[in-house]
Amino acid sequence: MEDHMASTIADDLAQTLAAAGVTKIWGVTGDSLNGLSDSLRRIGGICWMHTRHEEAAAFAAGAEAAETGRLAVCAGSCGPGNLHLINGLFDCHRNHVPVLAIAAQIPSTEIGLGYFQETHPQALFQECSHYVELVTNASQFPRVLERAMLLGDLLTARQLDLPIKVIVYNNSSLGFVAMEMMAGGYLDTGTDLHETDFAAIARGAGIHGLRVTESEALPDAIRKLLAYPGPALLDVVTDKHELAMPPKIEWAHAKGFSLYMLRAVLSGRGDEVLELAQTNLR
Template sequence: MGNVAQQIIDSLAASGVQRIYGVPGDSLNGITDAIRTNDSITWSHVRHEEAAAFAAAAEAELSGRLAVCAGSCGPGNMHLINGLYDAARTRVPVLAIAAQIPSDEIGSGYFQETHPQELFRECSVYAELVSDPAQMPRMLRTAMQAAIARRGVAVLVIPGDVALKDADSSTLAAAFAPAPRVLPSESELRELAGELNAAGRVTILAGAGAAGAHDEVIALADRLAAPIVHALRGKEHLEWENPFDVGMTGLLGFASGYRAMEAAQTLLVLGSDFPYRQFYPEHARVLQVDLRGEQLGRRAQLNLGVVGDVKETASALLPLLREGRDRGHLEDATRHYAKTRRKLDELARPAKDGKPLHPQHVAARIDAHAAEDAVFIPDVGSPVVYAARYLTMNGRRSLLGSFIHGSMANALPHAIGAASLNPGRQVVTLSGDGGLTMLLGELFTLVQSKLPVKVVVFNNSSLNFVELEMKAAGFVTFGTGLENPDLAAVARAAGLAVLPRQVRYVFGGAA
């Protein structure tokens, strides 16, 4: 029958899990030994548990399936927390196995004692302690289902001694991944159509909730004669083959997206939780479609909000909308976008001889040379700006990042998960020098796990975006300088291939 740890690993394998990211430790010995004897699941050893959680988050986002990470008791699983917060805010299904101290020592102030079920409560949809073998596999099944159904983090806390006890039964947990259709009621659809039919200038703001709904949103924009502004997480899903695209708004956006929203008499928000309230139009009527009812009206005062999947709702709404709308607003917005786009592209020109390359130019060249199905992963900070403005999506490329949690150092560990999931797919990081050096040890993970990630470092010897924020707020820049080593030499010492010096990109004079 085996022990509880073997039951957990066999259940995860039966649920389609292929790997577990983590760092081993004595309280995890039962789990890692069960992985050693299982042919379906591999142990993906990283150098820091934070990277394990980020890697699992990236795998879950790209695959849409449950991904798993693990940490040993006390400080081991505590290190997971930043990556788990990122997974929670991105709303991807991740299971974290948090090992605990011996069960008979809990509450005694024992060596490395923490209470993970409390520690992870805020960033999880489920966090519970397994204290008896009889609780398995039901608790594991409940944890997996919570992560999948609620698209979030589930944490299973298990003391090392409980993991080594004989399993109470031979039953395996199996997770289900339901795919329901979610539509507003008929009366809500008619009310929404009535609002749109009576509207003058309509602009669409679409986000990650529009994933898989590209054609339906395009058809809706065509019928409404509406320009489409995309949030950053909507870029991947809506930017390509879109004659209605007018770019982004917000802190990372540009004038055309802001203007298209500001000029709207009605704003239709589709699957977006765009957080910056100051960028919403002040006088427009706001209509919102979101799969999660709790999102409705969170960012702007609504005239109407409905719960529904964007793809299903757009399809059901289209036949109810009148045709023959005036297209002046759309044409004005797309002309302004073309003008704005030309100005942005002018910034991506090559530098003069002997001068450091412009980062915009580097981003544009990455875009030009990357594979048609590349996964791009920018670090939080200025690399996100360059990714948002100069990477082009085509329906096959992916763009990942810590776009909601906003954590430094996400690019390299996210890349570990992306490359582990798809070994043959090109994965490219746009790493900042601050972000890279924060989790520098994960370069060794790339080598050890033989992951062919392309790491591009924007090395300006500073926390550049923090400096920009300081200047914008009227502060003198302070505490943002970085004295970096020769990062190419570090990478070469780690065992990575490095471009020859004459073609290596240089920023701000720092090699």
Template structure:
């Protein structure tokens, strides 16, 4: 079996994490990754006219499906165009992995044509933003990025110089468990008992619901009927709780 390069390993890990599409614009520093996608039947390259569209598309897919989505931009202005969509995805808590392709690693810091520093530029709109500067960082760095995006519900950015993407991947790469879904979180029994006590003692109850009610519309409606409560909602609770809600007060 032919030895994988870093780009091929990168794409394989995306597939293992459940990514089915990679949105982006083909560019020179992205060529090894695009070629790896071309030869992997489990993932599709979705070509868009502008990288900003790629980031918004990935964010929309992540919000609709609740699973990890991915986008990519080439070096310089290519990946910079991702920023609006990544801000939107991050603030919407959509799990998105962005690949920011980079200039040749030997030219970083030397004022090379189209040089930027994506690992710094995307820090404010991501949970994790790091650069792969050596093939030995694969696949641990990418796995860490995926775990941050999925586990913390937001954006992770991986910066990858085109020449590193084309180098041979480590033969015995670390294989750690991938986080492919967000764990369920609930209050402890003591907190639930205290809430029940407060509701039982109250003369009037109002429910204010956020994104934590996702998937629990019927239960909230049943509870609101039982305690005769109006139901307000936060912005991120709107899609989960406002529809078919006779108790809604906005």
């Protein structure tokens, strides 16, 4: 029965992408992408690469394009589904890598009528695309797709068994944010995070997890991480008081840190100032 079904836009899309050498589409299936998912299943040749969030899909497509130099594809369903692609697409756009984003839309007869989860992707993605267009009928689709193609998560890694190696610098704080606040003379309020064992989280997801708390153990841990055949994560516990020093310390930085230390002492946090000094002067 399926062989005798009329060709759809989704079929044309799947066939064109396959002919262009695309072997995978990154994204979260469902909703307005159901037609495409079914076409991929029937036509074959392209694997749907499941992610837990569309932002990860766009970043993954960008990484694939950067690694291979070939067209990579990501997709998001209507509304928040394709909106989640935007951070990754900005990264792709700035890195000049060939990525095609498929932003599924609500029923065309409902556009402009306040339909559930209605957005306007052609406007939203304008600044992170070389070419962006809305397809409203089947005859328009092949030419739009051709032009678009010419312009040029831990659970996902486990599910696809990707040989990804992740190193987490775990200082249990928003370190760079705290440093910026201190350099500006502010107390680093709201930057402490609960101490988290990311290696345990990785193992809970079925991923090989390693944790290092002493610097002497780091070289051996890195060797084990790189030698592991599948996805693996190394949790490196670092000192949150250790500063990343700029190449040149400006007067404004020194003034800001002095003001921060004064405010910290007056707020009863003098022990933190002492620990900060001991960590960075040793």
